[in-house]
Amino acid sequence: MSATRVLTRAIxxxxxxxxxxxxxxxxAVGDLVDRPEVRLQNVSPVVSTKPVGGPAGQPDFLNMVIAVETTLTSRELLAHCQAVESLHHRTREVRWGARTLDVDIIIYGDEQSSDPVLTLPHPRAGERAFVLYPWSLMDPNATLVGESVAQLAQSAPDMAGIFHVPDEPAALAP
Structure with missing residues (x-):
């Protein structure tokens, strides 16, 4: 008999x-939730952002955040996210370089880990408006390690470079 898996909320x-x-x-949103172990709960608006870190001269990013509930472990969810990145031709040649798709696990329930393969919560999320701002639009009451995501977004160094994307695809809406 197999053990019952716990449903965990992840961002x-x-x-x-x-x-x-x-x-x-x-x-990618469709691919991430195209398995029974991952259920879409909410989707943020899409925002346009300047690249943070990495090589100079990169094109601007489009960023968004989704909330899912999953019975996958955090490591299984990471493998699934990386498989979806590969499906979209993600290559890992230059750290923080240009990419077709990047999927990061920001939080996985209350799990905390300092494992270099999967550090939870994401170690730089609290400083990145390109994560925090769309997350705060999706869930104005969200917290990250006990701090307001909306307040963290407002004080993040990259907040000034964020713009709303007009006419976001209706299929991204929950």
Whole structure:
């Protein structure tokens, strides 16, 4: 007899700055929840952001955040996210370089881990408006390690470079 798996809420951040960015994000959301162990709970608006870190001269990113409930473990969810990145032709050549798709696990329930393969909560999420701002739009009461996500977004160094994307695809809406 197999053990019953616990349903855990996770926040995933998606970004794209190469190719058909909006289409990639739309398709990636579908791919991430296209298995019975992952259920979509909520979707943020899409925002346009300047690249943070990495090589100079990169195109702007489109970023969004989704909330899911999953019975996958955090490691299984990471493997699933990386498989979806690969499906969208993600390559890992330069750290923080341009990419067709990036999917990060920001939080996985209350799990805390300092494992370099999967650090939870995401170690830089609290400083990145490109994660925090769309998350705060999706869930104005969200907290990250006990702090208001909306307040963290307002004080993040990259907040000034965020713009709303007009006419976001209706298929991204919950």
């Amino acid at each position: 995933l951040a998606l970004g794209s700055n190469l190719g058909e960015r909006e289409g990639t994000l739309q398709s």
